[in-house]
Amino acid sequence: MHYGTGQAYTTWQDLRAAAVAINLAGTDQQGEIILHESITIANNTLDWLGLGIDLNHYWRIKPAPGLGWRDAGLAYSKPAAGIKITANAGASNGFKASNGFVLDGLILEGTNTTAAKPQFDIGRTSGTDSDVAGVENCWMDLGNGACYPLIVRRSPKTTGAVPTVFARRNVIVVSGGTQPALVTQGNPLVERNTIRVPTPAAVNGLRLIIGANNHGGWCRDNAIDGSILEEHSGAFSVETAASTASVNNHYSGVFTKTGTGAGYNLAGWINDLTSAAFDGAGYRPADGGVLIGAASATAENTPDINGNNSGLDPDVGAIQRNAAAPLATGSITGVTTSGQQVSVSGTQSLAVSGSASLTGTTSGGTVPLTIGSGVFSAEFADVPPGTYSCQVLLYNSEGAVTSITGGAVVISDITGSPEGPAVEDAIPPQMQGTISLSGLTHNSYTTGVDAATDNVAVTGYRVSQDGGSTWIDKGASRTHNHTGRTPGATDQVRWSARDEAGNWATPLSRAVTLAAAPDTTAPVMTGSIAVSAKTHNSYTLTWPAASDAVGVTGYEYSLNGGTSYIDASAILTINVTGRTPSATDQVRVRAYDAAGNKATPLSASVTLDAAPDTQAPVMTGAIASSLVTQTSYTIDWPAATDNVAVAGYEFSVNAGSTYTDNGTTRTRAVTGRTPSSTDQVRVRAYDAAGNRATPLSLSVSLLAGGGVLPPGPGGTIAGFSPATFFQMLAMAGES
Known part of the structure; x- marks a missing residue:
């Protein structure tokens, strides 16, 4: 089972604390730490011990998919891209005592200069046989000042077993400093690495120390650009196993033994190469990599940088089997x-x-x-x-x-025959048919011919593009791709065949006129777009004519800022309909030519009118009449409502045949009517858009002419006091 926290951490220390808390051994899990960004480890004082680590329970640190240095393509020099861990020890350490962590597929850099402080310290100085720590498939750019670039170590030293602390399949480059590129302590596994220093003088040519602090290690199948120093002096049984396994390493310097312990398998170190062999047999380094000979082209000896070792096709990495000079x-x-x-x-x-x-x-x-x-x-x-x-x-x-x-x-056999010596062939071949032409463009085309005939045999063909002034030998081929020709020019093509005696056929001829150079110049538009006849859902666009080096073919317009265009053919005006009221269209107009070149568009913003009001006012209630006489009466009515606003009222006394405007007043004295008649009154409201309400209606019967109503209850006449009633009659001309 693999475990991922699903969390984001801002510092390496926070991530380490979370990893320790998970307790992989206690939950029987392996863990992956996926890096989406490069990180820096500075002044590290943390102790990585106590993680309960073994081969089934450890953390692998690797880049997110697609972000590794090898995802960007294998390189011979430092990759330009890839997730990176930078170790800056400062006064403390960089990546130190890393039991429980395996670095995989990363770029590792060291920037510290503090003496005796490691940039990357793989493993730990004390522990158990179940420790797991390593670095593999990484590109390391290390070394600065007196710090140790890379230490790989393991203790205790397991007798005979292959170590589980390792550095393998890495490119290790030390760009400066005074310390060796790699120091091994205890019983680590160091295999299939390419170790090199672009400036050897910076470290006195030293690349690798084997067995520092009196302990051995497993070193095999490495390519080392520099010297090797063996300094272990103990007599541990593990070193016998390690020395047996330490074979097939290749180096360009010397092997020096300074310790007093049992010697390593020197024959295994130097059995196939010497320093003189590093520049022979057509092998070369790539961008400063290690020079190797033919023996290192085998799967056993080539560092497996890309995981594809095979026979005479060694990996692409810091070493390569190719000619140093370009091929002829x-x-x-x-x-x-x-x-x-x-x-x-x-x-x-x-x-x-x-x-x-x-x-x-x-x-x-x-x-x-x-x-x-x-x-x-x-x-x-x-x-x-x-x-x-x-x-x-x-x-x-x-x-x-x-x-x-x-x-x-x-x-031919020219030794002679009973009839006499052979006669020299003087008959040239005969060309057949015509020259074919295909694939004609402005700067290229293909020509070909049918097979020629000869009295003996046709041995080859040639073609000319300049009427026979110069020829191109075609061997047995009867087709030719003519490239790099001049647009609009006419080539005089010739084809001829030869025979074994060197006779050339009378050539076939064809004039080939190339197309004109393609038009790549876009039309030019100046001026501005004019907008007219704008309503709530339509408007008219007009624009000036464009100019072009060849000719304008047409125009296209966009209403959405250029996201999509509509062809307008060759016209200069267009009616735009079906738009959204109150919306703003981002108009673009551009010209195009026959080659598909498009002008930089003119632009305009068009804000449409609001949608028209089509909703009529609403009237409720009833018309009230009062002061009815023989020739007049008064009407009033309730207020109407409207979705926008009521602009006024109008009334009719003839059932709606004609209406009279009454403004915003809701009462009206109607005069000059016919006694004893009945008016069919209508009242309706209207709004500013001209919408009119369904009218209210009322029948009003006027009094008979010349009569006087008898007094009513309480001495009233028609509901009025006598004085008021006769005053009203006087006003109406009935006194």
């Missing part, structure tokens, strides 16, 4: 015959020597090349009759080889 390059440009003589010529770069061979129905022999400035040549004599192919080997300054091949060569 070249091509065969001509193979001609004269009788049983064959001449080979070609171009080359970086070749210092070489050979040419003719192989086929029988061996045509091998001859050395004559190397000139950028060219080579070779001459074969007395080549037996037959059909051959030519192979040329070019060697660079370190002996690395490049192989190139040429076309077929046919040598």
